[in-house]
Amino acid sequence: MRKILIVGVTSAIAEATARIWAQRGDQLFLVARNKERLEAIADDLRVRGCPKVETYCMDANDFEAHVPMLDAADRALNGLDTVLIAHGTLSVQAVCQQSVELTMQEIRTNALSFIALLTHIANRFEQQQKGTIAVISSVAGDRGRQSNYIYGSAKAMVTTFTSGLRQRLLKSGVHVVTIKPGFVDTPMTKEFKKGILWASPDKISYQIHMAIENRRNITYTPKYWWLIMCVIKAIPENLFKRVRL
Amino acid sequence: MPKQLLTSWGRVLHTEQDVITLLSRFDSLPNNSADSVLPYGNGRSYGDSCLNEGGTSLKTSVLDRFIGFDPGTGVLCCESGVLLSEILRLVVPQGWFLSVTPGTRFVTVGGAIANDVHGKNHHLTGTFGLHIRQFELLRSDGERMICSATDNADYFSATIGGLGLTGLITWAEIQLRRIGNPWIDAETIRYESLEEFFALCEESDRDYEYTVSWVDCASKGKRLGRGLFMRGNHAPVGAEPGKYSTKIRTFPFVPPVSMVNSLTLKAFNTAYYHKQFQKQTRQIQHYEPFFYPLDGILEWNRMYGPSGFYQYQCVIPTQYGKKAISDLLKEIAQSGMGSFLAVLKVCGDLQSPGMLSFPMGGVSLALDFPNRGERLHNMFSRLDNIVGSAGGRLYPAKDGRMSASLFRSGYPRHQEFTKYIDPHFSSSFWRRVMESA
Numbered sequence: 001m002r003k004i005l006i007v008g009v010t011s012a013i014a015e016a017t018a019r020i021w022a023q024r025g026d027q028l029f030l031v032a033r034n035k036e037r038l039e040a041i042a043d044d045l046r047v048r049g050c051p052k053v054e055t056y057c058m059d060a061n062d063f064e065a066h067v068p069m070l071d072a073a074d075r076a077l078n079g080l081d082t083v084l085i086a087h088g089t090l091s092v093q094a095v096c097q098q099s100v101e102l103t104m105q106e107i108r109t110n111a112l113s114f115i116a117l118l119t120h121i122a123n124r125f126e127q128q129q130k131g132t133i134a135v136i137s138s139v140a141g142d143r144g145r146q147s148n149y150i151y152g153s154a155k156a157m158v159t160t161f162t163s164g165l166r167q168r169l170l171k172s173g174v175h176v177v178t179i180k181p182g183f184v185d186t187p188m189t190k191e192f193k194k195g196i197l198w199a200s201p202d203k204i205s206y207q208i209h210m211a212i213e214n215r216r217n218i219t220y221t222p223k224y225w226w227l228i229m230c231v232i233k234a235i236p237e238n239l240f241k242r243v244r245l
Numbered sequence: 246m247p248k249q250l251l252t253s254w255g256r257v258l259h260t261e262q263d264v265i266t267l268l269s270r271f272d273s274l275p276n277n278s279a280d281s282v283l284p285y286g287n288g289r290s291y292g293d294s295c296l297n298e299g300g301t302s303l304k305t306s307v308l309d310r311f312i313g314f315d316p317g318t319g320v321l322c323c324e325s326g327v328l329l330s331e332i333l334r335l336v337v338p339q340g341w342f343l344s345v346t347p348g349t350r351f352v353t354v355g356g357a358i359a360n361d362v363h364g365k366n367h368h369l370t371g372t373f374g375l376h377i378r379q380f381e382l383l384r385s386d387g388e389r390m391i392c393s394a395t396d397n398a399d400y401f402s403a404t405i406g407g408l409g410l411t412g413l414i415t416w417a418e419i420q421l422r423r424i425g426n427p428w429i430d431a432e433t434i435r436y437e438s439l440e441e442f443f444a445l446c447e448e449s450d451r452d453y454e455y456t457v458s459w460v461d462c463a464s465k466g467k468r469l470g471r472g473l474f475m476r477g478n479h480a481p482v483g484a485e486p487g488k489y490s491t492k493i494r495t496f497p498f499v500p501p502v503s504m505v506n507s508l509t510l511k512a513f514n515t516a517y518y519h520k521q522f523q524k525q526t527r528q529i530q531h532y533e534p535f536f537y538p539l540d541g542i543l544e545w546n547r548m549y550g551p552s553g554f555y556q557y558q559c560v561i562p563t564q565y566g567k568k569a570i571s572d573l574l575k576e577i578a579q580s581g582m583g584s585f586l587a588v589l590k591v592c593g594d595l596q597s598p599g600m601l602s603f604p605m606g607g608v609s610l611a612l613d614f615p616n617r618g619e620r621l622h623n624m625f626s627r628l629d630n631i632v633g634s635a636g637g638r639l640y641p642a643k644d645g646r647m648s649a650s651l652f653r654s655g656y657p658r659h660q661e662f663t664k665y666i667d668p669h670f671s672s673s674f675w676r677r678v679m680e681s682a
Contacts, residue, residue, distance in 0.1 A: 012307070036271045040310050047311035048335065187268050187307065 002026040003077040005070075007060060007117060008087025010037050012186035013136065016205035017084060022050035029073040029080070031056045032087075052077065060087045060113040066120055079128070082212065083121050085114055086136045090188045096150045103150050110154035115161055122165055125174040133169075134177040134212050135162050139220065141180070142229045145245040159218075166217060177211050178218045182225040197228075251302060255291040256546055256553030257616050258645055260298040260673065267303050270310075270324050270415040273387050274303070274669075281671035282385070284409045286326060286353030290360065291556045292645025293673035294408050300671060303413060305355055311335070312416055319421035320378065325355030325414040330540075333532075341421040342479070342532070344376035348588075350537050355414045360642040361406035361602040363592065365455035365475075365536070370422075371595030372602055374405035380417035385669035389415075394598065403665035406599030408641055410675055412667045425482035427489070429455070429535040432476050432527045435518070439470030439571055446591040449476045455535075457590050461514045462574060462583040462612055470574050471518060472589065480529055489531040495543040503550040503615035507581040514585055539586075549615045554584070557628060558603075558611035558640040560592060565635035566608040572631045573610060580624045584613035600658040600665075603640045611643065622646065641674060652678040 004021055006014050009030040018028060022045040030045075032038040035057050042053045054076040058065045073080055089109050096103045114135065125131035140148050141155030159178055166176035183189065183198045199222045211219040220226040235243065249264040264285070265275050274282065283297035285304050296302075305326035312322040316339045321332065329343060330350040336342065347362040356362075361374040370376070379393035382404055390412075392401040404411045436442050442458055449456050453476035460472035539545055546554070561569040570589070577583050587610075594606035614621055629651050632639065638655025639647045653659055659679070666675075 034269075037269050040270070040312075043312055044310035047314045187266060190266055 002082045003029075003080050004082040004084065005029045005031070005073045005077075005080050006084045006086065007031045007058075008085065009041055010034060011086045011088065011136075011188065012201040013181065013184060013204050013208070014084060014086035015041055016201040017086075017208050018045055019048055020205055020209045022046075022048045022053075025049065025051055026082075027052040027077050029054045029056065029076055031058050031060075031069060031073075033057065033059050060117065061108055063113065063116045066117055070120055070124065074124075080124075081130060082132045082134070083125075084134045084136070084208070084212075085117055087113070088136065088188070090151055092191070093146075093148055093150060106150050107154050107157075110151060111157040114158050118161065118165060122169060122174070126169060126172045129173050132175045132177065132212055132215070133162075133165070134179060134208065136179050136181065137162065139180050139182050139225050139229055143232055143240075147245060163218075175215050177216055179208055179211060180218065180220050180225065180229075182220070182222060182228070249302075251285065251296060252288070253292055253295050253645070254289050254546055255555055255616075255645060256549070257555060258293050258296060258553075258673075260296045262297060262299065263301040265301055265303055266307055267305055267326075267413075268307055270308055270381075274383060274385050274413060275301070276385075282669055283672045284325075284355060284359070284413050286356035286359075287328060287351055289349060289352045289356065291643045292641075293677065294360070294641045294644065294675075295356075296673040297671060298673045305353060305413075308355075308415065316341070319423060320418060321421055322416060322418040323354060324416050325358075325380075326353050328353055329357065336421055337424070337427050337532070340424060342424045344420055344422045345370055345373045346536055347373075348537065349540055351540060354417050354419070355409075358405055358414055358417060359407060359409045361597055361599040361604075362642070363604045365457045365477075365590065367595075367604055368450045368456065368591055368593035369454055369595075371593065372406075372597040372599065372604055374597045374599045374602060375595065376420045377405065378418040378420055380404070381415045382412045383415050384412040385667050398598075400665055402598045402600050403662055405597065406602040407662070407665070408601065408672060408674065410666045410670045410672060412670065424479045426480060426485050427532050428480035428485055429477040429530050429532055430480045430484065430527070431530045431535055432525060433521060434474045434476075434525045435472075435521060436474050437468070437471050439567065439574070442470060442472065442474060442589060443567060443591075445474045445476075449474075450591065450593075452478075454478050457588060459517070460574070460587045460589045460610075461518050462577050462587040463511050463514045463581075464518075465575070465578040469578065470571065470589075472587075473518065473521075477530070477535060484529055486529045489533070491533060493541055493543060496545050496547045499547045500550050503552065503554070504548045505554075505584045505613075505615050510581075510583060510585060517585060549584075549613075552616040552618075554616055555614050555621065555625075555645060556611060556643040557614060557625065558609065558643040559628070559632045559637050560603065560605055560607050560609040560640070561632065561635045561637035562605060562607040565637075566591075569631055569635035569637065570608055570610055573628055576624065576627055576631065577612065580620075582614050582617060582621060582624060584615065586613040587611070600662045601641070601656050603638065603642070605638075607637070611640075641678075644674070647678065649678045 010032040137158045138155040140152035141159045162178045207221040248261045252259045281300040285302040308324040308326035310324045314321045319341045346364045357373045361372045363372045382390045456476045458474045592604045
């Protein structure tokens with residue numbers, strides 16, 4: 001049985017993963033901004049068999065709130081051994097390009113708030129000499145593309161940060177999993193036309209669960225994204241800059 | 246907002262329409278005043294009752310949270326986008342089962358209410374709507390109504406079987422029934438004629454909770470109406486034969502032509518009719534193959550090819566039942582059209598609260614037909630005449646073609662119902678049967 005903190009549980013991927021954990025009998029501490037939706041998810045997880053669910057309202061962009069939240073999680077579950085950081089936003093690239101403010105906001109939500117949270121969590125887990133930290137990054141962070149490079153560069157920061165963290169925490173017995181979903185059919189991507197490469201949150205969540213169980217380092221989900229990104233990363237920049245991606 | 250191609254289960258009708266995925270039961274309805282909206286659950290209605298061409302669909306797939314479940318009383322509360330399959334997965338291991346289930350578990354609770362679905366136990370337990378304790382109805386003006394048999398009873402009646410037109414059901418509380426285990430004590434009896442079918446129903450309907458029959462719609466003359474009668478009860482504690490694991494496959498592609506045609510139909514039906522050597526067999530069967538034989542093959546509707554298929558489901562009141570069913574089967578056998586998916590079921594007299602509920606005391610016949618264009622529609626008109634003159638009606642959930650007059654004569658409360666329609670809600674089906682002459 002795990003004691004799991006989930007930040008951003010109202011994201012479709014995180015909620016689907018929480019259901020797997022609830023059915024397994026893990027204890028959950030759920031964090032999100034919207035109280036009503038947070039409570040609705042908690043009720044659902046209780047019905048699905050979760051033995052202990054606690055909720056906490058927090059905006060991840062309020063960095064001051066991170067420590068009190070982590071203290072509350074620690075108290076509620078009597079210690080933590082697993083964390084999933086899954087919050088995020090996906091603003092329209094074209095709108096971001098015209099607004100420094102929105103661009104900074106996107107970077108803050110999708111990168112800086114992760115780094116702030118991870119700094120505290122890493123230190124706590126390092127001290128307790130155990131635990132698993134799973135972080136939702138994205139295939140978008142593997143290479144900047146004109147259609148999505150603001151979100152992508154935020155996720156690149158998350159990927160690089162977690163890579164360093166994984167090295168540092170190895171000797172403390174703490175494991176870091178970097179999760180890179182491809183196209184997932186969720187409310188966050190509702191504006192996109194869906195094609196054959198799109199996967200359901202249920203499929204992604206199962207792979208996240210397995211990646212945590214098997215202590216994977218970097219996991220592409222669905223798995224074929226590893227191959228797609230290998231190809232995309234291999235394209236020489238001179239050619240890549242001419243590609244419409 | 247991207248237009249999305251929506252289709253219904255029959256794959257005949259495809260509509261390009263705006264689709265909005267509802268994110269939370271607490272949100273108000275999207276406000277785009279010009280368009281009409283219609284909730285869309287899992288798209289298992291066969292025709293156009295779940296489509297809203299030119300308007301907007303409100304997808305409920307994300308409203309899939311449980312709200313509460315009391316394993317002591319079997320009362321379950323959940324959001325309207327929860328699939329019946331998810332309910333079963335939760336409650337069967339705790340000794341509960343759906344009071345009423347249709348022939349597929351891949352429908353949402355909202356869809357089951359909006360179509361007031363029925364199942365193999367209709368003769369004893371009535372429709373799905375009879376086991377709804379209460380639900381919340383969200384109207385386009387933002388009003389939220391808790392509806393039950395005592396509160397807002399008129400909206401309760403209008404919404405059960407109300408085809409999604411009275412507003413959005415956000416959540417519902419349903420009463421489950423106790424079971425000892427997931428197994429069914431099932432019998433299959435081969436019968437040679439319609440006479441024998443009706444005799445079997447009479448003999449079985451009191452002692453067997455579940456009865457249904459497969460009918461060979463390709464046989465004529467002396468063999469008219471022959472088939473296999475299936476009946477069963479939940480198995481008692483201690484009768485469990487062993488382990489069961491769900492096997493689900495997917496129909497892999499859409500064949501260029503329908504795999505069901507007059508040649509394959511005759512051959513399949515003859516083989517299926519003779520599948521058992523004995524007159525009567527009995528086995529302890531898991532509930533999944535017993536209730537949901539077709540759910541084992543996802544996307545089985547592809548087998549009818551690119552033109553899709555229609556289902557024709559009617560119910561005929563008891564006094565004209567035998568004659569009308571015999572006439573219908575003669576007409577169908579004569580045409581050589583049809584499919585091996587043909588079902589006969591005697592419905593009971595339990596009255597549903599639903600104003601537009603489909604079942605009535607009598608006998609129901611449901612058949613698939615590969616879409617063959619005009620020839621098929623001509624035969625449908627002949628079937629309509631038989632149904633209409635016997636005082637029967639067709640099932641909107643299965644329909645994509647019935648005439649306005651047949652709908653209106655079959656559903657005498659349709660005028661009363663219109664008072665409860667949300668002014669911003671509409672559907673392709675509703676416009677077809679009410680706004681056309």
